[in-house]
Amino acid sequence: MFLADIRFCTEENLSQVLELDQFSPHPWPERVIAGDLRGGRVSYLGAFAAEGQLLGYAALGEERGGALLMNLLVSPDRRRLGLGLQLVVAAAEFAADMGFSLLSLRVRSSNTAALALYKTLGFRVRATQQHFYSNGDPARYMLARLPLSLRALQ
Numbered sequence: 469m470f471l472a473d474i475r476f477c478t479e480e481n482l483s484q485v486l487e488l489d490q491f492s493p494h495p496w497p498e499r500v501i502a503g504d505l506r507g508g509r510v511s512y513l514g515a516f517a518a519e520g521q522l523l524g525y526a527a528l529g530e531e532r533g534g535a536l537l538m539n540l541l542v543s544p545d546r547r548r549l550g551l552g553l554q555l556v557v558a559a560a561e562f563a564a565d566m567g568f569s570l571l572s573l574r575v576r577s578s579n580t581a582a583l584a585l586y587k588t589l590g591f592r593v594r595a596t597q598q599h600f601y602s603n604g605d606p607a608r609y610m611l612a613r614l615p616l617s618l619r620a621l622q
């Protein structure tokens with residue numbers, strides 16, 4: 469496992485987030501990310517290398533009064549090093565600190581890597597939302613109770 473420096477991204481990290489987002493299967497518009505980093509309703513937790521390189525991020529927002537993990541991305545050359553796991557754990561910690569007792573997310577049924585990661589952390593599929601994504605793909609709606617139980621990782 470590579471232990472990253474996990475901290476909140478700010479406006480100063482915009483170019484790094486955009487650069488990394490090129491590797492996202494579904495990149496977000498620059499104006500959306502810029503607005504969030506300027507102090508919008510979505511918080512970006514970044515996983516940084518010692519030299520300051522952004523290796524991954526998790527975007528945390530709210531939906532209907534609950535905490536929602538809106539995005540998760542790790543640089544392709546740094547995958548399977550535990551960074552995704554560290555980012556979701558950090559996002560869950562932050563959500564719990566804010567008083568949320570549940571963390572939800574949506575993931576494409578075809579995204580086996582993300583599904584495996586979320587299941588490892590105790591997320592469970594609560595519903596399938598047909599035609600959720602713009603291309604008609606269904607979403608798995610997953611939920612975990614906070615604080616996360618990390619027993620599965622031991």
Ligand SMILES: CC(C)(COP(=O)(O)OP(=O)(O)OC[C@H]1O[C@@H](n2cnc3c(N)ncnc32)[C@H](O)[C@@H]1OP(=O)(O)O)[C@@H](O)C(=O)NCCC(=O)NCCS
Pocket residue numbers: 492493539540541542543546547548549550551552553554574575576579580581582584585586588
């Ligand atoms: C999904 C993603 C964030 C995982 O990040 P990562 O840093 O590689 O994940 P981790 O190294 O923390 O993996 C933790 C565990 O998740 C599971 N996992 C992660 N990637 C996996 C894969 N490709 N296949 C199977 N299991 C996988 C494994 O159980 C893994 O533990 P192990 O490596 O000890 O076997 C990364 O693949 C990614 O950025 N994908 C593209 C964006 C995306 O799909 N985001 C999710 C949107 S909902």
